[in-house]
Amino acid sequence: MQAFPSALNMSITAYITHPSFFKHEMGVDHPECPARLEVINDYLVSRGLLGLMPCYEAPQVTQQQLLRAHSARHLAELAAMVPATGYAQVDPDTRMNPSSLIAARHAAGAAVLATDLVITGEVGRAFCAVRPPGHHATRDAAMGFCFYNNVAVGIRHAQRHHGISRIALVDFDVHHGNGSEDIFAGDEEVLMVSTFQHALYPFLGQTPKGANMLNVPLAPRTGGEAMRKAVEEKWLPALNDFRPELIYISAGFDAHREDEMANLGWMDGDYAWLTARILDVANRHAGGRIISTLEGGYALGALARSVGAHVGVMIGAIDA
Numbered sequence: 001m002q003a004f005p006s007a008l009n010m011s012i013t014a015y016i017t018h019p020s021f022f023k024h025e026m027g028v029d030h031p032e033c034p035a036r037l038e039v040i041n042d043y044l045v046s047r048g049l050l051g052l053m054p055c056y057e058a059p060q061v062t063q064q065q066l067l068r069a070h071s072a073r074h075l076a077e078l079a080a081m082v083p084a085t086g087y088a089q090v091d092p093d094t095r096m097n098p099s100s101l102i103a104a105r106h107a108a109g110a111a112v113l114a115t116d117l118v119i120t121g122e123v124g125r126a127f128c129a130v131r132p133p134g135h136h137a138t139r140d141a142a143m144g145f146c147f148y149n150n151v152a153v154g155i156r157h158a159q160r161h162h163g164i165s166r167i168a169l170v171d172f173d174v175h176h177g178n179g180s181e182d183i184f185a186g187d188e189e190v191l192m193v194s195t196f197q198h199a200l201y202p203f204l205g206q207t208p209k210g211a212n213m214l215n216v217p218l219a220p221r222t223g224g225e226a227m228r229k230a231v232e233e234k235w236l237p238a239l240n241d242f243r244p245e246l247i248y249i250s251a252g253f254d255a256h257r258e259d260e261m262a263n264l265g266w267m268d269g270d271y272a273w274l275t276a277r278i279l280d281v282a283n284r285h286a287g288g289r290i291i292s293t294l295e296g297g298y299a300l301g302a303l304a305r306s307v308g309a310h311v312g313v314m315i316g317a318i319d320a
């Protein structure tokens with residue numbers, strides 16, 4: 001058991017980002033675009049939230065840190081694909097430009113820095129404003145806009161470097177976090193709970209790959225009520241039984257009703273409510289420690305407001 005941060009530091013939430021995230025782009029009409037981070041940053045500034053958060057630049061992840069979550073072959077294949085100009089097609093939806101892999105290294109590095117900051121008690125929580133996202137990247141493959149599995153690299157760092165042995169991963173992106181499931185299925189030190197629209201890309205997750213996976217598929221055209229019911233009836237009992245020492249969030253905001261990537265009808269307030277329930281679990285078992293990393297969310301206005309709700313609850317500026 002690590003020392004918990006002092007009560008004074010508990011609601012201090014780091015904001016971790018990097019300029020390289022603006023150089024990774026996959027073509028003019030691609031929804032996973034640099035503007036996503038711009039609107040988040042602008043919104044948090046305009047609401048006075050960013051001023052309440054200590055800001056950090058994400059370092060590059062090391063090869064050793066990546067190898068805890070990915071195979072050497074995957075890392076070598078990605079490194080060999082980096083184009084000198086233009087794009088390299090990684091999968092039907094995912095492209096690499098000359099700057100993409102550098103950005104991906106900082107995105108994974110953000111989760112490592114967040115882990116160090118929270119475990120040493122320098123801050124109580126962290127939000128990683130990163131792209132590319134990570135939760136579809138499996139041990140062996142990039143897919144679905146993701147190259148390295150950022151949250152998995154962070155969790156492995158907590159396990160292997162800091163010796164934390166009960167970690168919860170909460171994934172509320174509208175798409176199933178198949179990459180994280182692939183990496184952690186069967187790892188008794190990690191409990192992954194998720195909701196996702198079914199059926200929807202990547203068309204996986206209905207049958208969990210391990211006993212440590214609690215997958216809750218949600219039907220298309222359902223709203224926040226269905227999510228709240230799933231959280232209260234399924235996630236919370238499992239999380240409270242597990243008693244995590246540290247909670248990671250794969251924070252995707254594409255279940256929002258304004259997001260055209262999927263067909264769920266969550267509202268800004270649903271993200272505040274959901275974050276508050278995760279915070280309840282963190283306060284009860286984990287000394288309030290939460291590390292959240294951005295995954296999806298493509299309707300720019302809704303994305304910015306929903307991140308504002310999520311972060312606002314974490315820093316204690318919003319009650320829900």
Ligand SMILES: [Zn+2]
Nearest residue numbers: 173175252296
């Ligand atoms: Zn998504």
